[in-house]
Amino acid sequence: MIGEKVARAPASDVAPTLLALRGVGKVFSNGVTALSDVDLTIREGDFLSLLGPSGCGKSTALRLIAGLSTPTSGVLDWRGGGSLDRANIGFVFQEPTLLPWASVFDNVWLPLRLKGISRAKAAPAITQMLARVHLTGFEDAVPRELSGGMKMRVSIARAMVTKPRVLLMDEPFAALDEITRFKLNDDLLELWQDERFTVVFVTHSVFESVFLSNRVVVMAARPGRVFDELAIEAAYPRDEAFRTSPDYAALCRQASDVLVNAINSTAGPHHDGH
């Protein structure tokens, strides 16, 4: 198992397609074009980051994939047609979004509870999941007793407790301090390598996207669109050594250049200069 984990290559063109977005666009009722003509293929086992400035529609794209919103044009093609069962999607919001009145255990129970699984029946899965995110011993705590990082761990445990095939994350660590964020990045990667699900990760941090992903999709704003894509070929597992390596620095520089180009491509009469 360990050998297999180490040898795992970035998901490449060989991996089967999980979801293809074809010419997807989204226009809001107020006339704003959030997304325009997006073509994107997500493959099984991808850790794909959507990187871009605010207003580039990356969160909108995530909501479309989640089925929380419908495209105004184009199609989302879940491998061979049809939509993926919602049970196969986990979603992590920018805020922890926990039920403030429920314990950590009950918060993680929620998705299973909504499927009619009793607390006793769900207990083994919940306990196991809490152990995976290093929250053993905090089962009875309520959210307000936890730090920001711990709340986010609960949120991840809740998303993963149904063993989804796809985990969608909307800038989950943006509000955390850097030390906590690094730790959560490491733990998320470990989880991903063990469980082999697909991740679509929205972020505005170049460093985070390069550290985590095998593919970085850079988006541009006004209208929101896919600007370019980078393959991050570095091998997993990625750890502290990778974070301080020249390779990582070079990849970050490369991604940063693409991002700057994406931002400049927007510059025009509408550009507000930020």
Place this chain on the structure above:
Amino acid sequence: MTVIDGTLKLDPEEARRVRQERLERVGRWVLPLAIMILAIWLWDRTCVWNEIPQYILPRPGVVLQTLHNDAGLLFSSLLVTLRITFLSLALAVIGGVGLSVLFAQSKWVEMSFFPFAIVLQVTPIVAIFPLINIYVNNQTTKLLLCAWIVAFFPILSNTTLGLNSVDRNLRDLFKLNGATRWQQLRYLRLPAAMPYFLGGLKIAGGLSLIGAVVAEFVAGATGQSSGLASRIIEAGYRLNAPRLFAALFLISLTGILIFLVLSLISHLILRRWHESALKQER
């Protein structure tokens, strides 16, 4: 050694802050109590110094004496008032929460019926009572209806607000997990509305007592009631000021007790998660 001593000793500013805090904590109880005692003493002295006759302003001691002597009469009346108060509060909770859940099912229902609730709320109950008097025969039902109309609105409006102010992401989360309407109500909207509901309940508790007393007053004017309000009217006719004061004292005491009990319930329910209940801890 000196270093350890240094860390253990509070610096002057911190010490002053701690002292200030302790003083405030004591003062919160002692000050109002002292003012209350002073006021009662002044009341007593005013009666003595000005030789005010008992039927105009009785001395506090006389009021207490009356409370003791007329205990049987007053407390049986109090029981009548309390029964109306708590029954109407219970009905206000059932009606208020029930209606707000109904309103929460659809914006259209809320838009259609909320104005009626407002009309009921803003029309003075004293003005409505003669109508109720014509249409309803049963005495208890009459009083209950009055107290209910006064008490249910804060519960309705607060709970409706609470049910509608659920975090957008949490709503999305439930949608993602395929929650049914019922599940969303049961596991998300009702618990989220709890602090709002309890706020409304605290107001409604006081209002149901006011509603009960006002209803008795109007009904008592026609000699149909046996609650505390009718004791007050009766005592007023007979210039029995001590009993009037004693009845008044009982009503205020009841109001204070209702408020304290509801505050305690609210604290016990909310202390685990709601921010307004947090400041006590740590």
